[in-house]
Amino acid sequence: xxxVCASSLSSTLSLTxxxxxxxxxxxxxxxxxxxxxxxxxNVPVVVPLLFVCHAKKKIGxxxxxxxxxxxxxxxxKWYGAPDLIEKDGTSTSNADADDYPEDEVxxxxxxxxxxxxxxxxxxxxxxxxxxxVKALVKDKRxxxxxxxxxxxxSMVGDTSDxxxxxxxxxxxxxxxxxxxxxxxxxxxxxxxxxxxxLSQLSVYSxxxxxxxxxxxxxxxxxxxxxxxxxxxxxxxxxxxxGELQDTPGxxxxxxxxxxxAGSGSISKEDAAxxxxxxxxxxxxxxxxxxxxxxxxxxxxxxxxxxxxxxxSS
Numbered sequence: 001x002x003x004v005c006a007s008s009l010s011s012t013l014s015l016t017x018x019x020x021x022x023x024x025x026x027x028x029x030x031x032x033x034x035x036x037x038x039x040x041x042n043v044p045v046v047v048p049l050l051f052v053c054h055a056k057k058k059i060g061x062x063x064x065x066x067x068x069x070x071x072x073x074x075x076x077k078w079y080g081a082p083d084l085i086e087k088d089g090t091s092t093s094n095a096d097a098d099d100y101p102e103d104e105v106x107x108x109x110x111x112x113x114x115x116x117x118x119x120x121x122x123x124x125x126x127x128x129x130x131x132x133v134k135a136l137v138k139d140k141r142x143x144x145x146x147x148x149x150x151x152x153x154s155m156v157g158d159t160s161d162x163x164x165x166x167x168x169x170x171x172x173x174x175x176x177x178x179x180x181x182x183x184x185x186x187x188x189x190x191x192x193x194x195x196x197x198l199s200q201l202s203v204y205s206x207x208x209x210x211x212x213x214x215x216x217x218x219x220x221x222x223x224x225x226x227x228x229x230x231x232x233x234x235x236x237x238x239x240x241x242g243e244l245q246d247t248p249g250x251x252x253x254x255x256x257x258x259x260x261a262g263s264g265s266i267s268k269e270d271a272a273x274x275x276x277x278x279x280x281x282x283x284x285x286x287x288x289x290x291x292x293x294x295x296x297x298x299x300x301x302x303x304x305x306x307x308x309x310x311x312s313s
Contacts, residue, residue, distance in 0.1 A: 121272035202261035242292030255294025264292025
């Protein structure tokens with residue numbers, strides 16, 4: 001599998017988002033922009049106004065953050081800031097990983113499959129969380145143009161190449177895997193202190209007939225990933241979610257009952273949010289829990305995760 005460690009966002013996401021008329025939007029010191037609150041922690045965020053048009057459909061939180069981020073390259077040009085990308089597609093601030101000191105502080109979060117839909121949502125949640133983010137993507141230039149300086153840039157390489165993996169893991173404390181296949185394809189994860197695995201194994205295991213055949217490879221990869229991470233010796237958190245849905249996050253509560261992942265569903269935004277919240281608690285060894293949308297509203301996620309770990313032991 002050949003990937004690029006870079007900032008992450010697929011070019012398939014368009015900037016043509018719908019926003020209200022300027023007459024309905026409060027003026028901010030940043031010019032034509034509008035304010036909205038993060039639905040999870042009520043933190044106000046200023047978002048540049050990119051388009052003005054009629055719209056009845058209310059855009060989601062992640063779309064608003066996306067508009068804000070993708071406005072970055074244009075703002076850099078308007079204010080005369082240097083480009084982040086050279087003509088050959090490399091970053092001007094990207095030093096060779098071999099030049100990094102061995103005692104470098106490890107505080108970054110590496111997101112695998114960063115250009116997948118779930119990967120993008122995890123990255124956006126990490127940006128809101130003000131985390132230091134690195135990502136593995138397939139298209140380095142598109143990713144750089146999308147996220148700019150919000151996500152660190154690394155290098156092109158093959159995840160089966162140990163030298164590339166060592167470089168990709170420079171400065172990385174935690175790995176978040178939003179899709180199956182990465183953990184079981186790499187060799188050493190030396191230096192990593194926590195692996196967060198978003199697993200659909202319960203969903204795949206519940207498929208029958210043709211659907212079971214269609215998901216057989218994904219199920220095999222999910223099983224391999226869980227097995228590898230459990231025997232890696234690295235503290236891990238395996239989040240087995242219900243079937244992922246394209247519904248707004250932050251609207252429902254959660255359930256962690258046994259079997260809920262196989263029978264329930266969860267918003268993709270909520271699943272990404274939980275992956276980021278899992279950073280707050282690093283277990284001594286590791287644990288697995290199931291989650292789907294339900295009735296329980298969670299305010300203290302660290303306390304919730306500790307309780308789930310105790311139940312699983």
